[in-house]
Amino acid sequence: xxxxxxxxxxxxxxxxxxxxxxxxxxxxxxxxxxxxxxxxxxxxxxxxxxxxxxxxxxxxxxxxxxxxxxxxxxxxxxxxxxxxxxxxxxxxxxxxxxxxxxxxxxxxxxxxxxxxxxxxxxxxxxxxxxxxxxxxxxxxxxxxxxxxxxxxxxxxxxxxxxxxxxxxxxxxxxxxxxxxxxxxxxxxxxxxxxxxxxxxxxxxxxxxxxxxxxxxxxxxxxxxxxxxxxxxxxxxxxxxxxxxxxxxxxxxxxxxxxxxxxxxxxxxx
Amino acid sequence: xxxxxxxxxxxxxxxxxxxxxxxxxxxxxxxxxxxxxxxxxxxxxxxxxxxxxxxxxxxxxxxxxxxxxxxxxxxxxxxxxxxxxxxxxxxxxxxxxxxxxxxxxxxxxxxxxxxxxxxxxxxxxxxxxxxxxxxxxxxxxxxxxxxxxxxxxxxxxxxxxxxxxxxxxxxxxxxxxxxxxxxxxxxxxxxxxxxxxxxxxxxxxxxxxxxxxxxxxxxxxxxxxxxxxxxxxxxxxxxxxxxxxxxxxxxxxxxxxxxxxxxxxxxxxxxxxxxxxxxxxxxxxxxxxxxxxxxxxxxxxxxxxxxxxxxxxxxxxxxxxxxxxxxxxxxxxxxxxxxxxxxxxxxxxxxxxxxxxxxxxxxxxxxxxxxxxxxxxxxxxxxxxxxxxxxxxxxxxxxxxxxxxxxxxxxxxxxxxxxxxxxxxxxxx
Numbered sequence: 001x002x003x004x005x006x007x008x009x010x011x012x013x014x015x016x017x018x019x020x021x022x023x024x025x026x027x028x029x030x031x032x033x034x035x036x037x038x039x040x041x042x043x044x045x046x047x048x049x050x051x052x053x054x055x056x057x058x059x060x061x062x063x064x065x066x067x068x069x070x071x072x073x074x075x076x077x078x079x080x081x082x083x084x085x086x087x088x089x090x091x092x093x094x095x096x097x098x099x100x101x102x103x104x105x106x107x108x109x110x111x112x113x114x115x116x117x118x119x120x121x122x123x124x125x126x127x128x129x130x131x132x133x134x135x136x137x138x139x140x141x142x143x144x145x146x147x148x149x150x151x152x153x154x155x156x157x158x159x160x161x162x163x164x165x166x167x168x169x170x171x172x173x174x175x176x177x178x179x180x181x182x183x184x185x186x187x188x189x190x191x192x193x194x195x196x197x198x199x200x201x202x203x204x205x206x207x208x209x210x211x212x213x214x215x216x217x218x219x220x221x222x223x224x225x226x227x228x229x230x231x232x233x234x235x236x237x238x239x240x241x242x243x244x245x246x247x248x249x250x251x252x253x254x255x256x257x258x259x260x261x262x263x264x265x266x267x268x269x
Numbered sequence: 270x271x272x273x274x275x276x277x278x279x280x281x282x283x284x285x286x287x288x289x290x291x292x293x294x295x296x297x298x299x300x301x302x303x304x305x306x307x308x309x310x311x312x313x314x315x316x317x318x319x320x321x322x323x324x325x326x327x328x329x330x331x332x333x334x335x336x337x338x339x340x341x342x343x344x345x346x347x348x349x350x351x352x353x354x355x356x357x358x359x360x361x362x363x364x365x366x367x368x369x370x371x372x373x374x375x376x377x378x379x380x381x382x383x384x385x386x387x388x389x390x391x392x393x394x395x396x397x398x399x400x401x402x403x404x405x406x407x408x409x410x411x412x413x414x415x416x417x418x419x420x421x422x423x424x425x426x427x428x429x430x431x432x433x434x435x436x437x438x439x440x441x442x443x444x445x446x447x448x449x450x451x452x453x454x455x456x457x458x459x460x461x462x463x464x465x466x467x468x469x470x471x472x473x474x475x476x477x478x479x480x481x482x483x484x485x486x487x488x489x490x491x492x493x494x495x496x497x498x499x500x501x502x503x504x505x506x507x508x509x510x511x512x513x514x515x516x517x518x519x520x521x522x523x524x525x526x527x528x529x530x531x532x533x534x535x536x537x538x539x540x541x542x543x544x545x546x547x548x549x550x551x552x553x554x555x556x557x558x559x560x561x562x563x564x565x566x567x568x569x570x571x572x573x574x575x576x577x578x579x580x581x582x583x584x585x586x587x588x589x590x591x592x593x594x595x596x597x598x599x600x601x602x603x604x605x606x607x608x609x610x611x612x613x614x615x616x617x618x619x620x621x622x623x624x625x626x627x628x629x630x631x632x633x634x635x636x637x638x639x640x641x642x643x644x645x646x647x648x649x650x651x652x653x654x655x656x657x658x659x660x661x662x663x664x665x666x667x668x669x670x671x672x673x674x675x676x677x678x679x680x681x682x683x684x685x686x687x688x689x690x691x692x693x694x695x696x697x698x
Contacts, residue, residue, distance in 0.1 A: 053644050056636070081646035093641040097659020106655060107646035139659065140641070156645060 003069040005031035007085075007164045007196055012063035013221075014051045021047045023221035024063065029164060031194040034186075036207055036232065038200075039218030040240045045200045046090060048218070049168040052198075053077050053087040067164060082111045084163030088153035088170050095140035100152070103140060104159055118159065125158040130181045146173030154182040158189065164196040165189075171206035183209035204232040219244050270300050271323035273436070279404045281329040284376075287384040288409070295394075296404035302397050311396075314579040314611045315550050316519045320493060325436035325465040327405040331357045332432035336460065348422040348451075349374040349412070354429045356407045356437050370418045377411035377442055386411055386442050390471035391499045395523070398467040398495040406438035406469075412453060416446035416475070423452040423670050430459035430466050430492060439468040445478040445506075452481040452669050459516070463491040470498040474506040476530060481509040481669035485676060488516035490545060496522040504530030504559070511669055513677045514541030514549045514570070515684075521550035528555075528562035528590075537566040540664040540677060542684050543576025543608065553582040555597065557590035565596045569664050571657050572601060572608035573688055581613040584627065588619040597627040602634060602660055604653065604688070650692045654685045 012025040021044045029035050039045050051058045052065060054077040065072040070083050081087075095103070101119055108115040126133050131151040141149050150170055157165050167186065171179055187210055189195035199210060207215070207229065215231040216223045217240070225231065225243055235243055279296035280289070304322075305312045332355055348367040351374055352360040361375050377383040387409065394400045412424055428439045445451055457468065466488070474480045480500070488494055494517045500508045512522055526535045541549040555564040570578050580599040601610035612629035634653050642652035661681055668674030 053640075055640055076649065077640060077643040078646055078648050078652070081644055087644045089641070089644070093637045095638045095641055095656070095659070097662040098638075098642070098655045102655060103642055103645055103647060106642075106648075106651050110648045110651065111646055160645065 005068050005163070005194070005196075007068075007198070008064075008066045009052075010064050012048075012051065012065060013061045014047060015059050015061055016047065016057060020061070021221050022051065025221075025223060027198070027216065027223065029196040029198050031163070031196050032190050033213045034190060034197040034199060034210060036199050036201060036212040036215045037218050038202070038204070038215060038232065038235060043218045044221040045218055046168055047221075049087055049166045049200055052080075052166055053085065054080055078110070081107070081160075081162070086157050086160060086162035086165040088150075088157060088165065088167045090169040090172065092141050092149040092153055094142045096142050098140050100136055100138075100140050100156070104156065107160065121159045122155070125155050129155050129158065129185050130178065131155045147175055147178045150174050151178055151182060154185050158185055161189075161193055162195065164198070167197065167199045169200060169202065171201055171203060179206065180209045186210055204236040207232045217243055273323070273326040274299060274401060274405065276404075278327055278329055282405070282407045284378040284408070285383070288378050288387070291387070292404050295400050299400055299404060302400045304397050311523075311552055311581070313581070315521065316548050319519070320465075322436075322465075324463070325434055327401075327436045327438070328355055328407065328432055331355060331407075332435070334359075335431065338427070338429055346422060347425045348372065348420045349424040350427070351375070351410055351425070352427045352429065353408070353410060353439050355432045355435065356439050358408050358410065359429075364422070367420060370420075371415040372413065372418060372420065374412045374424060375410065377409045380411055380413070383411065386413075386444065388471070390442075390473050390501045391469070391497075391525075395497065395525075399469060399497055401436070402438040402440055402467050402469045405436070406440045409440035409442065411442040411444070413444045414446050414449040414451045417448050418446065419450035420452070423454050426453065426455045428455060428457045428468060430464055430488065431462060433462040433464060435462075435464045437464060437466045439466065441468075441470050443470070443472040443480065443482075445472070445474045445480040447475045448477040449475070450479045452483075454483045454485070454670065454673055456485045456487070457494070458487050459489040459492050461489050461491065465493040465495070467495040468497075470496075472498070472500045472508070474500060474502045474508050476504040476506055478503070478506045479509075480507075481511075483511040483513070483669050483673045484522070485513045485673065486515055486517060486520055486522070487513075487680065488520065490516060490518055490547060492517050494520040494522075496520075497525075498522070499525040499527070500535070501527045501529055502533040502535060505532040506530060507534040507536075509536045509667075509669060510538065511667065511673065512539040512541075512551070513673070513680065514539060514551070515680050517547060517549075519548045519550065521552070523552040525554045526556065526564060527558060528564060529558045531559045532561045533559060534562065535564040536667070537564070537568075538664055538667045539568040539570075540661055540681075541568075541570040541578060542681060543570065543572040543574070543578055544684060544687070545574050545576060547576045549576075549578040551578075551580045551582075553580075553597075555582070555584045555595055557584075557586045557593040557595060560589065560591045560593075562590060563594045566598065567664060567667070568599045569661060570601050570610065571604055571660065572610050573604040573684075575605070575607045577609045579611045579613075580629070581611075581615070582627070583615040583617060584625055586618040586620055586623050586625070591620050591622040593620070593623040593625070595623065595625045599629040600660075601631040602657060603631065604634070604657065650689055654689060657685060658682070
């Protein structure tokens with residue numbers, strides 16, 4: 001029996017300190033799919049990405065997350081990464097004194113993978129993504145511009161070859177060329193390795209180059225609307241208030257509001 | 270003062286008459302020297318109260334050599350090599366090139382100018398250990414670089430302790446002549462003994478000269494160390510000091526850097542790593558006594574288990590030292606919740622025309638950096654190890670020779686490996 005290849009989030013609730021931020025997220029990202037999560041500031045987009053990777057300070061109060069059948073919530077962050085989850089951070093951290101290569105080598109060794117080809121893989125992927133090779137020998141993210149840091153996130157994703165990637169505002173700080181290079185690389189991974197993608201973004205601009213299969217609108221810690229790519233276009237035209245209406249201010253009534261087709265329907269069916 | 274430290278013991282030590290006279294004078298007055306107390310600022314946070322001085326005796330004769338010393342490296346890559354064991358010169362070698370240039374390296378008692386050099390940088394000892402060093406040091410050494418001589422290869426001084434229950438007083442005097450350039454590496458080691466060692470370094474850096482000095486402290490964990498190093502830096506001269514604090518039970522290094530000539534410059538660096546219940550204790554004095562002087566200090570340490578560290582540093586700027594630039598940075602990483610680090614920067618500035626800065630931090634490994642590495646699949650303990658190695662990178666780069674940098678890096682890796690094995694016993698193989 002083969003395991004179903006899906007990143008499944010069910011009823012996920014989480015808080016930071018006493019503040020409840022996620023109020024029951026349900027989402028399924030299948031291998032090769034691109035799902036976009038859009039939402040206004042403070043809707044819980046970044047919290048969702050940190051909760052998925054298990055960052056300390058974010059406490060899950062209910063729900064489950066499984067990656068190809070593996071329960072993620074019981075795992076440490078590095079074990080989630082080894083299980084096949086990748087998180088591209090909105091603000092990639094500068095890590096002085098640690099080289100990109102040594103970081104990826106240690107990650108490979110910990111996962112029982114051969115680290116020998118990592119340097120070569122970095123060079124090939126850097127070229128493909130337009131990441132200047134001279135940055136490969138810098139400490140991780142140190143002295144890189146915002147755009148270079150985002151390219152670096154996409155570069156690492158390509159080398160690590162995760163099963164699912166959460167891209168948290170990967171488009172912020174990127175110029176158009178960089179944006180399309182990164183989007184193309186992500187798109188290619190969905191075809192080449194069946195990467196499943198959860199892309200979190202403010203703007204529909206990214207979704208013009210990285211075509212989503214599904215778009216979800218997050219507000220007040222819940223998904224209030226789901227649909228196809230046309231939902232992103234509507235958001236662009238009408239804004240969040242247009243889509244969410246009163247929901248933007250009154251989440252308790254917004255539960256009923258679901259604009260798209262059933263978000264849990266199997267899109268391949 | 271314990272009985273062992275009496276003038277008759279001091280009187281049995283070898284050396285010329287001037288040295289015997291000097292020893293006798295200090296030894297006879299030793300009971301008038303107040304023992305250090307943690308009530309004094311310079312001993313605050315130290316473990317001086319735990320020292321049982323009467324457990325240790327000064328040696329009147331050299332202890333027999335039990336284990337041959339592993340060499341400090343092939344001598345032919347050095348300009349000179351001195352091996353001091355328990356305070357006595359065990360071995361010395363100088364390259365033909367250095368000797369030909371008039372460089373001397375050996376007992377200060379053998380030098381015509383020995384009496385003039387001895388205690389010329391440090392006229393009065395700053396504490397009891399300095400007095401004891403004068404009274405009970407059996408064979409003080411001197412390295413003298415003539416004016417204008419520039420040596421590419423380092424002079425290596427191995428200072429080894431292998432006499433158990435002993436109180437040992439190695440001493441080195443260095444003169445870097447006018448416009449000279451030399452690198453001196455002191456390598457302090459010990460056998461697995463419980464002893465006390467109180468080394469003194471006096472260094473005179475004459476005008477336009479450059480002295481690069483390293484102290485690699487790799488003593489056994491039963492050894493109490495009270496080191497004092499004093500640098501006097503003349504006009505337009507530069508000193509670079511480097512300390513690797515690795516071993517010792519309680520290891521104290523006090524560094525006095527006196528910039529006495531206009532345009533003098535000092536760069537002070539230290540790296541330390543504490544394990545078990547070790548204590549590293551650093552006291553620094555950046556003294557600006559002349560105009561246009563620059564001092565810059567970077568001390569970094571990591572503390573694991575229940576180890577402790579103290580960094581206390583004073584930048585002092587005299588009224589005449591206008592246009593001083595003085596910088597001081599001390600950063601500590603706590604690798605265990607039970608580790609403890611104290612960082613105390615102090616400024617005493619008596620003129621307005623200065624640029625001074627100091628920064629000190631004591632914190633665990635950076636959480637954001639740790640999460641970043643973890644989110645790429647690097648296990649927590651290995652991520653910490655990468656971060657700690659990376660934390661020391663800039664310090665390692667400041668090592669005066671490649672060999673010193675490699676030795677420090679190897680020592681750090683050894684400790685971090687040990688740390689990892691404690692977390693993951695299965696990785697021991």
